[in-house]
Amino acid sequence: MSPQTKSTFKVGKAQLDLLEELTNANGVSGNEIDIREIIRKKVAPYADEIKVDGMGNLLVVKHAKKPNAIKVMLDAHMDEVGFMIVEEDGDGLYEFEQVGGGDERQFVSKPVCVGSQKLPGVIGSKPIHLATDDEMHSVISQQSMRIDLGPAGKGKAKRGDYAAYATKFIRSGDAIFAKALDNRLGCATLIELLRTAPDHIELLTAFTVQEEIGLRGAMVAAYDFYPQLAIAVDSTPAFDFERPDGNENTQYNCKLGGGPAIYIADRGTLSDPRLIRFLTRIAEENKINFQYRQPGGGGTDSGALHVTRGGIPSVSVSVPGRYAHTAVMVARISDWQDTLTLLQNALAAVTPEILSGDRA
Amino acid sequence: MKDITPFLLTLLSKPGLSGYEQSVSEIIAEEWHPLVDELTISPLRSLHGLRKAASKKKRPTVMIAAHMDAIGLMVKSVEHGLLSITTIGGIDPRVLPGQLVTVHGKIDLPGLVQLIPDRLINNQTSSKAPEKSQLFVDTGFTEKELDGLVKPGDVISFAQPPFELTGGYIAGHSLDNRASVAALTLCLEEIKNYNLDCNVVAAATVQEEVFAVGAATSTFSVRPDLAFAVDVTFAKGPGSNDYRTFPLGEGPAIGLGANNHPALTKKMTSLAEALDIPYFIEAMPTSSGTDGMAMQISANGIPTQVIGMSLRYMHTSVEMTSLKDIARTGRLLAQFITDLNPDSYKSMFEEKSS
Numbered sequence: 001m002s003p004q005t006k007s008t009f010k011v012g013k014a015q016l017d018l019l020e021e022l023t024n025a026n027g028v029s030g031n032e033i034d035i036r037e038i039i040r041k042k043v044a045p046y047a048d049e050i051k052v053d054g055m056g057n058l059l060v061v062k063h064a065k066k067p068n069a070i071k072v073m074l075d076a077h078m079d080e081v082g083f084m085i086v087e088e089d090g091d092g093l094y095e096f097e098q099v100g101g102g103d104e105r106q107f108v109s110k111p112v113c114v115g116s117q118k119l120p121g122v123i124g125s126k127p128i129h130l131a132t133d134d135e136m137h138s139v140i141s142q143q144s145m146r147i148d149l150g151p152a153g154k155g156k157a158k159r160g161d162y163a164a165y166a167t168k169f170i171r172s173g174d175a176i177f178a179k180a181l182d183n184r185l186g187c188a189t190l191i192e193l194l195r196t197a198p199d200h201i202e203l204l205t206a207f208t209v210q211e212e213i214g215l216r217g218a219m220v221a222a223y224d225f226y227p228q229l230a231i232a233v234d235s236t237p238a239f240d241f242e243r244p245d246g247n248e249n250t251q252y253n254c255k256l257g258g259g260p261a262i263y264i265a266d267r268g269t270l271s272d273p274r275l276i277r278f279l280t281r282i283a284e285e286n287k288i289n290f291q292y293r294q295p296g297g298g299g300t301d302s303g304a305l306h307v308t309r310g311g312i313p314s315v316s317v318s319v320p321g322r323y324a325h326t327a328v329m330v331a332r333i334s335d336w337q338d339t340l341t342l343l344q345n346a347l348a349a350v351t352p353e354i355l356s357g358d359r360a
Numbered sequence: 361m362k363d364i365t366p367f368l369l370t371l372l373s374k375p376g377l378s379g380y381e382q383s384v385s386e387i388i389a390e391e392w393h394p395l396v397d398e399l400t401i402s403p404l405r406s407l408h409g410l411r412k413a414a415s416k417k418k419r420p421t422v423m424i425a426a427h428m429d430a431i432g433l434m435v436k437s438v439e440h441g442l443l444s445i446t447t448i449g450g451i452d453p454r455v456l457p458g459q460l461v462t463v464h465g466k467i468d469l470p471g472l473v474q475l476i477p478d479r480l481i482n483n484q485t486s487s488k489a490p491e492k493s494q495l496f497v498d499t500g501f502t503e504k505e506l507d508g509l510v511k512p513g514d515v516i517s518f519a520q521p522p523f524e525l526t527g528g529y530i531a532g533h534s535l536d537n538r539a540s541v542a543a544l545t546l547c548l549e550e551i552k553n554y555n556l557d558c559n560v561v562a563a564a565t566v567q568e569e570v571f572a573v574g575a576a577t578s579t580f581s582v583r584p585d586l587a588f589a590v591d592v593t594f595a596k597g598p599g600s601n602d603y604r605t606f607p608l609g610e611g612p613a614i615g616l617g618a619n620n621h622p623a624l625t626k627k628m629t630s631l632a633e634a635l636d637i638p639y640f641i642e643a644m645p646t647s648s649g650t651d652g653m654a655m656q657i658s659a660n661g662i663p664t665q666v667i668g669m670s671l672r673y674m675h676t677s678v679e680m681t682s683l684k685d686i687a688r689t690g691r692l693l694a695q696f697i698t699d700l701n702p703d704s705y706k707s708m709f710e711e712k713s714s
Contacts, residue, residue: 091596091608092526103487105454105475105487105489106458108454108455108676109458109459109520109677109678110678111520111523111531120523120524120525120526120531122678122680123678124597124678124679124680125454125455125598125599125673126597126599127452127594127600128450128451128452129450129594129649129674129675130594130599130600130602130604130605131452136452136454136489139454139487144598145598146597148598148680149525150525150526150527150529150609150680151529151607152525152526152527152528152609153525153526153527156526166523170460172470172499172500172501173500173505174505175470175500175501176500177460177470177500239477239479241440241442241476241480242439242440242442244476244480244481244482244494245481251479251480257502322474322498323458323472323474326457326458327458328458328460328472330472330498330500332500
């Protein structure tokens with residue numbers, strides 16, 4: 001095999017506009033339709049086949065131009081964490097439950113967008129002036145919070161309506177502030193890789209549903225595609241802060257600015273070592289900034305992909321992002337660019353031979 | 361009546377923290393310029409708009425005041441690319457995680473308030489209520505990129521954009537007290553075409569959220585015969601339902617208690633009834649917690665009345681109030697002003713023997 005020449009992916013205005021559109025739209029787990037419709041339009045010019053499966057996954061195929069091509073699956077979940085209205089409380093106030101994992105300390109003082117009518121609302125809290133000392137030292141419980149559409153919002157929302165944070169995308173230099181970068185970064189990555197796909201692979205991309213509540217979309221998408229290998233593209237939390245006690249932070253998970261984070265092990269998956277070695281080689285040969293995500297808890301769609309049918313060699317590659325599962329995440333454009341560069345070079349170089357040896 | 365919403369949305373998009381009110385003061389000055397005879401700025405930068413009586417003879421002067429400053433944050437130190445912060449005005453640290461802010465450094469930078477993750481705190485097994493010392497602002501910039509851009513003492517304002525809700529309600533940071541600035545503006549609009557038999561000073565005051573500094577000094581300089589402190593009060597809402605709270609959007613609250621002159625309280629309630637404007641009496645057993653406290657004890661004492669609209673989630677970035685109550689407050693003030701003349705002023709304050 002001849003050595004690959006590095007092709008650097010440039011994230012420009014078109015890519016940032018795409019990410020902005022995807023993060024400003026809402027797609028709480030179980031209600032991904034708006035995201036799916038955006039992606040469907042974006043991939044149409046590059047796709048040979050597009051279908052929506054029984055779960056709501058968007059499955060997009062770009063065929064190889066050669067026979068017996070390797071079948072490579074790329075996966076990115078479309079859904080984001082959010083809320084569901086469960087009870088009306090009068091006066092435009094609504095009880096809600098979480099959809100997907102969130103920290104209730106992050107909920108108050110946020111604008112939200114409710115239901116298919118996209119009603120504007122807020123989650124507020126009792127004024128500091130009225131709070132007792134005891135209350136000031138207690139976490140504000142989700143049970144005590146309400147989604148508030150204002151008094152004229154009485155009767156406007158109904159039980160089962162989804163609500164999402166109403167954060168709008170902001171760019172500041174190399175930094176991005178947006179909601180749902182977990183995992184619209186992954187979605188935008190797959191769209192770009194479809195656009196630039198090489199001819200020698202059968203590229204099977206799955207934009208999946210319900211990752212945040214149990215990797216439910218990925219398992220059926222992988223069943224349908226049954227690829228030779230799969231890569232889950234996601235965003236992983238960066239806890240790269242100084243510890244308050246001054247000791248070294250050895251639990252950073254991954255670092256902003258460190259480039260794509262390659263997963264080795266998490267709660268749900270032991271990544272296929274052949275794929276880890278392959279991605280590492282591509283990164284090193286092309287001098288692409290990358291990092292290994294610290295092995296530990298957490299998980300991605302890989303957890304479902306690798307145990308589908310008779311087993312699918314799988315790995316995850318994530319763009320680092322701070323403050324996952326909150327109203328506003330922070331990520332770096334350069335990390336996304338490095339992720340795109342790594343995956344684009346990997347697709348260009350991938351052959352069945354990388355899986356011919358043993359795992360270990 | 362003029363639609364005040366665009367002006368209010370602009371006000372709510374400006375920083376104007378206590379002590380740093382210029383950005384919001386400029387917008388108000390522009391709006392008030394055609395509505396008053398004179399615009400002046402006090403030494404501490406409160407804005408005074410004077411409407412003169414038609415007559416050159418001595419006429420009573422009424423001051424209508426609303427503070428224009430906003431609560432916010434300030435940089436304490438820059439450490440490893442993150443900003444440690446303190447608060448300006450009363451802010452519950454529990455509302456800060458996940459707040460979008462603007463850091464006013466050498467340039468304005470977007471930022472985000474966040475919490476140190478639990479996993480990096482010794483022996484912390486369960487999530488505790490956020491405390492100020494655990495909070496920081498992340499600009500998304502690296503330590504190197506941030507170098508020279510931000511220093512201790514730089515102010516940080518809330519950046520959550522304001523927005524309208526269904527059916528005449530509005531949400532945003534600093535509705536406390538720019539909703540009242542909007543009410544004052546509507547009042548000035550309403551009296552624009554009247555020949556007045558009194559002088560009116562509309563004041564957008566500074567630094568209420570710290571020590572009512574602007575109201576005290578403005579009242580001293582203007583030396584009105586009577587004054588209104590226009591400010592927001594608490595609406596009923598989640599966790600807020602006691603006597604200090606009022607149904608949102610169902611009328612302004614008129615203060616009653618030592619901070620309010622009984623003659624003014626009586627006059628305002630009877631005006632509301634005559635105009636068929638719904639209102640609530642806000643019991644203020646000791647003090648109002650508003651600029652009214654400083655105004656009342658200015659110089660040799662100024663008859664003062666506190667009035668305003670109720671608002672949910674005070675001192676968060678999603679304060680919510682009613683556009684209708686803003687209009688009602690402006691209308692009440694306008695009616696009071698157009699009714700005021702030397703005789704009505706005199707009779708209002710005559711001690712009744714019975």
